[in-house]
Amino acid sequence: GAGVSQSPSNKVTEKGKDVELRCDPISGHTALYWYRQSLGQGLEFLIYFQGNSAPDKSGLPSDRFSAERTGGSVSTLTIQRTQQEDSAVYLCASSLGRVRTEAFFGQGTRLTVV
Amino acid sequence: GQQLNQSPQSMFIQEGEDVSMNCTSSSIFNTWLWYKQDPGEGPVLLIALYKAGELTSNGRLTAQFGITRKDSFLNISASIPSDVGIYFCAGPGRGGGADGLTFGKGTHLIIQP
Numbered sequence: 447g448a449g450v451s452q453s454p455s456n457k458v459t460e461k462g463k464d465v466e467l468r469c470d471p472i473s474g475h476t477a478l479y480w481y482r483q484s485l486g487q488g489l490e491f492l493i494y495f496q497g498n499s500a501p502d503k504s505g506l507p508s509d510r511f512s513a514e515r516t517g518g519s520v521s522t523l524t525i526q527r528t529q530q531e532d533s534a535v536y537l538c539a540s541s542l543g544r545v546r547t548e549a550f551f552g553q554g555t556r557l558t559v560v
Numbered sequence: 561g562q563q564l565n566q567s568p569q570s571m572f573i574q575e576g577e578d579v580s581m582n583c584t585s586s587s588i589f590n591t592w593l594w595y596k597q598d599p600g601e602g603p604v605l606l607i608a609l610y611k612a613g614e615l616t617s618n619g620r621l622t623a624q625f626g627i628t629r630k631d632s633f634l635n636i637s638a639s640i641p642s643d644v645g646i647y648f649c650a651g652p653g654r655g656g657g658a659d660g661l662t663f664g665k666g667t668h669l670i671i672q673p
Contacts, residue, residue: 450602479661488665489603489648537602539661547591547652549661551602 448472450552452538458558459528467523467555471540478521479539479549480513489537495521496543528559563587566649566664574672579636581667583649592625592632593650593661603648607634636669644671 451470459465471478480492491505495515506512510528515521525532535556539549566583573579583592591610595603607618609625609632616623622635636643646666 481663489663491662539602547661548593548605548608549650550605551595554602 450538450540450550452536452552452555454555455553456556456558458560461530461559462527464524464526465528465557467525467536467538467557469521469523469538469540469552471519471521471538472550473519475540475542475550476518477541477543477547477549478515479541480521480523481537481539482507483535483537483554485534492523492536525557528557530559533557533559564649564651564662564664566667568667569665570668570670572670572672573639575639575641577639579639579643579669580633581647582631582633583664584631585651586630588629589632589651590629591651592623594621594623594632594634595648595650595663597646597648597666599645606647639669639671641671641673644669 450472453468457465476497478495481489482492483489493506493513494502510526513523535554537551537554539551541547541549564583564585593608594606596606597603606621607616607623609616609623612625612629613627614625620637624633626632646668648666649664650661652661
């Protein structure tokens with residue numbers, strides 16, 4: 447597609463349930479990022495995929511968080527046993543990687559844990 | 561990871577005024593990026609800077625990559641209501657993307673009528 451696409455745009459889930467958030471990056475972009483943004487706050491880095499290299503998972507806040515990127519394209523961020531503090535907007539971005547680092551963002555998924 | 565200090569945290573200005581914000585780092589950055597985020601949207605790239613000393617304009621926006629490679633500023637001239645939002649600086653830190661893009665905490669721009 448023309449831009450980064452994220453789904454769903456909104457997700458309300460009960461505490462303790464698992465959720466999956468999806469990101470379709472811009473075609474041809476080798477780098478993919480996940481960030482988390484709490485209301486009115488900055489962007490918290492979660493995980494970074496670059497080509498076929500092992501992902502940089504250093505930003506994942508706990509072992510309840512995991513992410514995959516299949517075929518070097520679509521990525522799924524999974525949060526297990528959701529907690530209320532997981533409520534935030536989850537943003538995905540993609541870039542051409544180390545050649546050009548400008549990242550382009552999707553609209554985000556607003557996650558609310560009740 | 562890299563730390564970016566962005567200031568001011570918020571700005572209350574009158575329509576038509578010029579705006580200036582900056583970003584500093586304790587480490588050298590090879591790239592500086594400036595983004596704007598509207599409420600309910602993802603950040604949108606405004607300007608990318610790749611060379612120390614580089615001065616780049618995009619309409620009423622002007623950004624500069626500091627000579628020391630540890631700072632950058634963004635200016636907005638003759639502000640208008642649609643300039644309202646959060647402005648973020650960002651950089652790759654090292655390795656051209658390793659550690660992901662690091663973002664400042666943002667400058668909230670509020671325009672008073």
